[in-house]
Amino acid sequence: MPLRRTLRLGRAALFLTLTALASNRQDPGAEDFAPLHLTSSSFSGTIPDRYASCSGQTGNSPALAWSAPPGTTRSFALVVTDPDAPMGTFTHWLLWNLPPETRSLPEGVPTDPQLANGARQGRNDFGKVGYGGPCPPGHAAHRYVFDLYALDSTLSVAAGASKPQVVAAMRGHIVAAGRLVGRYQR
Numbered sequence: 001m002p003l004r005r006t007l008r009l010g011r012a013a014l015f016l017t018l019t020a021l022a023s024n025r026q027d028p029g030a031e032d033f034a035p036l037h038l039t040s041s042s043f044s045g046t047i048p049d050r051y052a053s054c055s056g057q058t059g060n061s062p063a064l065a066w067s068a069p070p071g072t073t074r075s076f077a078l079v080v081t082d083p084d085a086p087m088g089t090f091t092h093w094l095l096w097n098l099p100p101e102t103r104s105l106p107e108g109v110p111t112d113p114q115l116a117n118g119a120r121q122g123r124n125d126f127g128k129v130g131y132g133g134p135c136p137p138g139h140a141a142h143r144y145v146f147d148l149y150a151l152d153s154t155l156s157v158a159a160g161a162s163k164p165q166v167v168a169a170m171r172g173h174i175v176a177a178g179r180l181v182g183r184y185q186r
Helices: 002-023 163-170
Strands: 064-066 075-082 090-098 142-151 174-184
Touching: 064 142, 075 163, 090 163
Parallel strands: none
Antiparallel strands: 075 090, 075 142, 142 174
8 A cells, every 4th residue: 555655646746747847848839829820831741851950961941931920029039949859859940030021931041140131040959050950860750840939029139049048038028829840850
């Protein structure tokens, strides 16, 4: 009987720990806001090698397009992550302060810290500014999550910032969000 009680307490402690971690996540969560429809003409389901960074390719960013946001939108932010990375979620791209009239991004966005339209890019987990394409270890397929946020302000975050800095600045300013998921396997 003491072993069963110990197992029940252990399961309860695990549940409480997982619940606490979920409520303290760094991602704002695309499901909590008005919807944006996010699509890509570059891929549907599977991400082609030309957008990867470890198959002899340079890893150009894919083209993206989205629906009109709420009228209160003052800028957009894009966060691209790999939640299947072995050491935890891996950030592949941070882009923010896209002008509110923007409805798409072309393939191959430059990796400059600040773009001509005033948008800024952050440091990905490869340690570089701009888009870093998929490069999962081994041969298992990974999901690559493109989260687009419509914000009611621009962000006062310097180019080259990290994901925690960008996400913290977005809190309380998200008015709509959209998500697109692609898979990549070497």
